[in-house]
Amino acid sequence: MKKIIIHPGAHKTGTTYLQRVLEKNLKDETHIWFKTRSFFYHNITRPLIEKKEKTLENNAQQLLLSAVQDYDKILISEENISGRFYCWNENEFYPDMNKNILKLTKALRKQPTEHTIDLIFTIRNHADWYESMYLQKVKNGYATNFEKFREKTKIENISFSKLINKLSKQEHININVLLYEDFKKGQKRHALKN
Structure with missing residues (x-):
């Protein structure tokens, strides 16, 4: 049975680090299909999710x-699968992630080969994630004042556990959770190779 692994890469949870480790460790693997995040964005995520x-x-x-036909394992790691990190109008944390993963898994289920789908989800301490996300928004020019950011992005609505619970309702998907703090300590460097 083929194994498909999707890593939607919630922002500021070690996604880029994980992708670099995977690129380095999987470049010579012949039974695993893994490409760069740019490749996935332009050739998989954007066409299937945005459907332009x-x-x-x-x-x-x-x-x-x-x-799916040529490889035993398919590993898709791309941050844009997560979608927007927050919807200010609805005060919702990752409002598009569930829908985007559903679109991607629907496309994968059209494949005639028997396979399993695993979702690898990385999470981070909420307060640290919140601070890091704010600093990213400042760096990109989208936020300047922490108080305004805090008013718009209600910290009480940021819950990785609620998000995972929502994702777990999708049929035939196994969810695995990795902690950003473990990456930081270097304890999960082999996480997806096995």
Whole structure:
């Protein structure tokens, strides 16, 4: 049975670090299909989730079909699967993630090969995540004042456990949780190789 692993990479939870480790450790693997985050964004995530152009969507479907047929494991790690980190109008944490993962898994279920789908979800201490997300917004020019950011982004609505609970309701998906703090300590460097 084929194994498909999806890592939606919640922002500021070690996604880039994990992708670099995977790129380094999986580059010579012949039974695992893993590409760069740029490749996944342009060829899988964007066409399947944003669905701007039917031809690109069909190309993404064909690419997934080939990968599932040719490899024992498919590993997709791409932060844009998560979508927006917060919806200020609705005060919702990662409002698009569940829908985006559903779109991706729907595309994968069209593949005729028997397979399992595992979701690898990285989480981080809420207060540390909140601070890091604010600093990222400042760096990118989207936020300047912490008080305004705090008013708009209600910390009480930020809950990785609620998000995971919502994701767990999707059928036929196994959810695995990795802690950012473990990455930071260097304890999970082999996390997805096995």
